[in-house]
Amino acid sequence: MKLNPDIVPFDPIITQQDRHVMNAHKSGLVWFSGLSGSGKSTLAHQVEAKLYQKGVRSYVLDGDNVRSGLNADLSLSPEGRKENVRRIAEVAKLMVDAGILVFAAFIAPYEESRRFVRELMADWPYFECYVKCSLEVCEQRDPKGLYRRARQGEIKNMTGIQAPFEEPQHPNLVVETDQCELNSCVDQVIDFLNRQRLIILR
Template sequence: MDAAPNIVPFDPIITQQDRHIMNAHKSGLVWFSGLSGSGKSTLAHQVEAKLYQKGIRSYVLDGDNVRSGLNSELDLSPEGCRENVRRIAEVAKLMVDAGILVFAAFIAPYEESRRFVRELMAGWSYFECYVKCSLEVCEQRDPKGLYRRARQGEIRNMTGISAPFEEPANPDLVVETDQYVLDACVERVVDFLNQQRLIILR
């Protein structure tokens, strides 16, 4: 039985704007997309740490962390990847409504999925950050040994090896982690958040 006709969303008393006033900063979603090993999680967590020191309420939704819980049953097939992105986008939207600045660090290899997130967040503060790093450098880093195992045939549907990564065509921000040191990349993201008026740091 379809439950949709019986679902009536409750109108909140406290709004997103109320939370922005309480926090003294806006909420929003920044989606860090890029190959495994490009530095998405490292960058997102370092930005979170810097903002924490400034009293900014933010939170990182990390790919491996989410797949170890909420999305633990999903595989790496195209369908599994799309559902992974869909679920985390819905969770992130709730967190943005709660007044939090959310950083989602997920490969999100398909343009279709990234377009879904952008459409879902229409009217909300949403920005796509392409963490750009060459496959060669990502393989050299290989912090989890995934590329090595994929080359040996132990992992199927490995993005960049046996599965595609559709490079973002029009991201809001590009951070080249194979060209700049981590501190410079963090500053680039923080400066961008300032420019978008999500935060105000002096």
């Protein structure tokens, strides 16, 4: 997107590195992508809770929460989904600059949108976590009743039913929530963050 030439970003006094030193950990964005019901939000919030106990400053950007405010004007059409991801990516980038470890839990069904996020975060720590779970198990869980309503025709453009989910081809981490218990999934994510040196937990 081309910036208005009259807009000149201000150079900050306090840098991202300054905040890393203050926090004693790095910031970054981990994007949890997967079908509805795969456990993205549950996993992200459980990771956040465990890191909070260790003094790590993190925050979860959750799909439904954001669509209740910032993105309340967006539909579930392909265009609306892409704009949803774009806005979230820009917000997450600001939060990463603020020194926070950000977890974005969004379906992000299109590779084009996920590629946009990767390119936007090219100069920042960014990792894609594919929360892998079969459609069958997601439908069995169906915590919000969305799949049932989609099968009955009450919901249109439901990802995995009427709309596609383009499976991530090269994620940084794959967590199979239909194969592992929640605690094991949380440990996988935290171990990954340790290996990436975003956090250092003993």
